[in-house]
Amino acid sequence: MTIGFAHAELIAVLVAVTGGEPRVMTIRAGDALPSGPFEMGHRTLQSGLREWVQEQTGHPVGYLEQLYTFADRDRNNEIRGGRTISISYLGLVHEQATPGGGRPGWQGWYSYFPWEDWRTGRPVVLDHIVACLIAWAERYPSRREDRMRRANFAFGLGEASWNEDLVLQRYELLYEAGVVTESGCAAETNPGRAMFADHRRILATGIARLRAKIKYRPVVFELMPASFTLLQLQRSVEALAGLTLHKQNFRRLIEQQELVEETGETTSETGGRPAKLFRYRHAILEERALAGSRLPISRN
Amino acid sequence: MTIGFAHAELIAVLVAVTGGEPRVMTIRAGDALPSGPFEMGHRTLQSGLREWVQEQTGHPVGYLEQLYTFADRDRNNEIRGGRTISISYLGLVHEQATPGGGRPGWQGWYSYFPWEDWRTGRPVVLDHIVACLIAWAERYPSRREDRMRRANFAFGLGEASWNEDLVLQRYELLYEAGVVTESGCAAETNPGRAMFADHRRILATGIARLRAKIKYRPVVFELMPASFTLLQLQRSVEALAGLTLHKQNFRRLIEQQELVEETGETTSETGGRPAKLFRYRHAILEERALAGSRLPISRN
DNA sequence: CACAATATGCTCAAAATGAGCATAACAAGG
């Protein structure tokens, strides 16, 4: 077994939700994701990243999960004489008393993906995007049909409907279609803010993973303060998913899953009737086999 | 940003189902997973692996997905003067006319994890495993409760019930408890066959991922021949999940998802009434936003 | 022809979901 040599780099997608907005930790005034070397001293990749993030941001990382390892030749390889392997992680940071949102490094993630936020209805950028995609599809008559099918699927056009999980597919389609600055489109018409190298793609990967995960694992709580109202919780989920949810059904869902318990206190911040405060029941993780089957098991 | 140097290695968990048994491609008579260098010539990790597998096994890989990147200091690091980064992939191979199961490299995966196969009822090895875990828990009175809680959760003891997805958690618990040869236990009492370095852990990661994935993505079809009966399909899912399923409900599930269509032919291999043959409808992927939400969306 | 073995159709109760009405509890303005 021959072994190749390479540079190894860790890249972090650190997410926090503050003031109902999902934010991501950046460097260089929002142009890049924080990244650092994989140092020999670290026991594992995970522990290395954990230490490093704590040191850089001052926030402890609650939840940390590996995202993806990239080593494409075509992208992000300024360094000569060796491949760069980028190992990316998704980390979730609790909302702080000193809100991370106030600090410079935290950027709202929809400034990079304005078409992903449907909370206030269909984003207007989509008109421009759809026009670009159609133009791209028609550029070569032979590929037209296939391209249109992919665009329809990813962006929920025509028959298809919007699927919030397809963040990465959408970004990659825009990249391929040259709609996005990183793939050579003019900066003026670029929908959403661009980032250094392939960092926007990595961010898209993180958002996609998180949107998928909140549906079957209680990871939202890693973004919440110690106690919260059910509406705050809902707003956080909505912020991540980029959708608005049905209030009563949302609370029914949360309550029936026994994920939270009342703290006994209430808060009256928002004007109306005071809301009960809840806390996350950590114990639930050991009690139940979360979600579980979805397969038609037979009991014989 | 300093950059660390490292060796990079690709490791593949290649899965096929033949004769109702899930198998994994191995080398060294079943002692290790196939692995190889990440060569500079490859465009991406994925394409590198794809070529390499095709060349090594003769089978084309249908589905290929990245599993995990490991770089632990404590495990699998015989090579001095540099860290090894192992990037693992999960690949699915269609059942062949020349069944891969007949070839030497393909090993039934339950020989490595006998406690994971519940198709014929509770595996007997579990008695030994549970005894070991209890002994391990009682070794230090102060950690007893926590250890028992983890064991109960992972292996579905006491209140908890068996969750087939927790393959990795179970293996890591056995590793930590020293029940498994790789962590120093005597080979005679080791439940399941051991593997080189941390390859059994990587295999556990692959099985866990696959078991989780078959529930929300139609990946089973990547393991099936071009046409198949619904019972064959069910047997494949059962083989992967290590569970038996309810026949009528399984077919209802498959049919309502419109994942398959009749070929028009039938087969009478198994004795009883001849079964209709089906093929996978590839088109379905583009038609519907598979699975989708699980969040209580509001339509305003 | 009876029987074993699998395929396939269908029913029925229980649970989960999607939508929305109704009421409760506060603040602010008249």
Place this chain on the structure above:
DNA sequence: CCTTGTTATGCTCATTTTGAGCATATTGTG
């Protein structure tokens, strides 16, 4: 004090989706 705006919370009801199992259909075999 009463009205209005605003959010919280309780509850209903139709529809769908599950979980379980009964019944019938088609084969090959002895």
